[in-house]
Amino acid sequence: MRRRDQDEVAHETTALLAEATGVLAPTADADISEGLAFPLVSNGATDHDKPLPVKQIFLLCYARFVEPIAFFCIFPYINKMAQENGNLADTDVGFYSxxxxxLFSLTQMLVMILWGKAADRLGRKPILVFSLVGVTFATAIFGMAKTIWQMIxxxxxxxxxxxxxxxxxxxxxxxSTTKTQARAFSLFAFTGNLGISIGPLLGGALANPADQYPRLFGNSQFFKNYPYALPSFAIAFIGLTAVITSALFVEETLQKKPTHGEGESDPSKPAQLSTKELLKAPGVSLALYAYAHIFLLAFSYTAIIPVMWFTPVRLGGYGLTPLQISLLMGLNGVAQAIWVLLVFPPLQHRIGTTGVLKVCGIAYPFFFALNPFFGVLLKGGHGTAFWVLAPLSQVIGCGISMSFTAVQLAINDVSPTPQVLGxxxxLSLTGMxxxxAFSPALFxxxxxxxxxxxxxxGYAIWVLMTAIAGAWTVVSRYLPDFDGIKKAREVEADRDDTR
Structure with missing residues (x-):
């Protein structure tokens, strides 16, 4: 793919061994928003030269930090909490947890488009602050639940x-601009992964404090009655600080600018697109499909791999101890951070968003197919070879996590107007x-x-996973030039501005 001079794009994702989550777009048209990613001409210079507003990016990344820690903090104690609240048999705990x-993910799926439309119509900041308040409240009261239905x-x-x-x-x-998106969204991705790592640590460290820390909380009847309240309160406090910083210091980015006096907007500008019209815009449907396919690979792998690592070798697993699993997961997290922060921006600048997706498409089947190979090594008694090659495979294979960032930038690139960005x-997050909601249990x-x-x-699941990955390899060969779609839109915007 040709080298691009100024088209540098990028963004986040989710940890390969965790949750995927978020990224996106340039934004603005001269009559809709100032200082954004569409090229606006001012005194002979385009907005591509605008420096990254580090303070605003930091504040938004801090607000982003709340969602993954709130989601993952309950994982260390959810099974025990459900068993105690529902008097469940051991065999029923997994079902209810x-x-x-x-249901959490299904609820998100049902409301996601409504939030996106609200952000497009009412503004980004009010929706952000209101949503943070809701997440903070819901997280605080979760630890107070005393029945299964309250937990749900x-x-x-x-x-x-x-x-x-x-x-x-x-x-x-x-x-962001086309020159700064790679750096901004790499930081965004890193913050999400950090929250994924810290959330379970806080949940495990603060759950049941009366028993864990008897000198501090042993005499507290409240924490004896509500053993899971402390981690919920701690996460809620972090959420509250994000509410305050967002309300006071985050700047609104959707700034509608009337141009005809009397508050009227320019009739030559496109009206708000319906969802159906949006899906028909160039590249949108393909980008959404690519997003869904890649996160199907991510979530299915995330669900399978801890179970496989724990499963006995004779059944097709690795038979690892919890400590060994934790070490491999930690290595995975560090490797992802390196790929996303250090490798992705220059690689995306060199070969483009579509180029990164194609490279990762080639790597996916090989990465998945190596998992049964390492199991065969263990079955054959080659433990030393396993501990040399398996960690190395994780470090190199984590490069496929760049596809999370790239596909989310593809979504960014195909946005036909800033008015439909939210x-x-x-739409992309609804599918995700x-x-x-279904992939962990299914896979x-x-x-x-x-x-x-x-x-x-015992390795049948990896035949299926490699086949799904191979399907993505084929699809990736037919992806459009997402950078080209974006550039064509920017050229058209420039042409409109000069008329």
Whole structure:
């Protein structure tokens, strides 16, 4: 692919062994928003030269930090909490804890488009602050739940306030230019991964404080009655600080600018597109499909790999201890940070967004196919070779996490107008929430069936995963030039501005 002079794009994602989450777009047209990513001419210079507003990016990244820590903080204690609140048998715990998380994602899926449209119409900042308030409240009360149904209700309330991720992704894009998006969205991705790592640590460290820290909390009847309140309160406090900083210091990025007096907008500018019209815009449907396919790979892998690492070698797993699993996951997180922060921006600048997606498309099947190979090494007693090659594979293979950032920038590139940016973000996240709702249960069940029946010696799930990855390899070869779509739109915007 040809080298581009000024088209540098980029963004986030989710940790390969965690949750995927968010990114997006340039934004503005001269009559809609000032100082944004569409090339606006002022005194002979285009807006591409605008420096990255570091303070605003930092504030938005801090607000973004709240969502993953709120989502993942309950993972260390959700099973025990559900068992105690519902008096559940050991065999029923997994069903109810999985139900709680699936309903959270389903709730997000149902409301995501509504939040995106609201952000496009009412502005980014009010939706961001309101959503942060809702997430903070829902997180605070979750630890007070004493029944299964209360746990489900409070978790669904948290899912309702999904407007944070939609608006933050959009605002990051609206503060960026084609020259600064790679850096901005790499920081955005890193913040999400940091929240994914810190959330479970806080949840595990603060759960049941009366037993964990008897000298500090042993005499507190409140924490004996509500053993999971402290982690919820701690996360809610972080959320409250994000509410305050966002309300006081975050700048609105959707600034509508009337041009005909009397508050009228320019009739030559395109009206707000309907969802149907948006889906028909050049490249939009393909970008949304690519987004869904890549996050299907991400979430399915995320669900399978911890189970496989724990499963005995004779059944098709690695038989690792919790400590070994934690070490590999930690290595995975560090490797992803390096790929996203240090490798992705210059690579995307050199070969473009579509080029990165094609390179990752080639790598996906090989990365997945290596997993049964390492299992065969262990079955053959080659433990030393396993511990040399498997970590190396994780470090190199984590490069596919660049596809999360690239595909979210593809969504950014195909946005036909800044007025639909929030809606387009919401559409991509709606699909992602739906995938996150069903994929963990589906793919772990398929892994269990393969291990139980010993199809393909217990590695049947990796045949399926490699096939899904191979399908993405094929699809990626036919992707449009997303950077070209964006550039054509910018040229048209320049032409309109000079008329």
């Amino acid at each position: 999985g139900l709680i998380e699936s 209700l409070f978790r669904c309330i948290a899912g309702v306030f999904a407007g944070t991720i939609v608006t933050i992704r959009t605002m990051i894009g609206e503060h 809606t387009l973000n919401a 929430s739906g995938i996150r 772990t069940s398929l892994f269990a069936v393969g291990a139980r029946t010993q199809w393909v010696w």
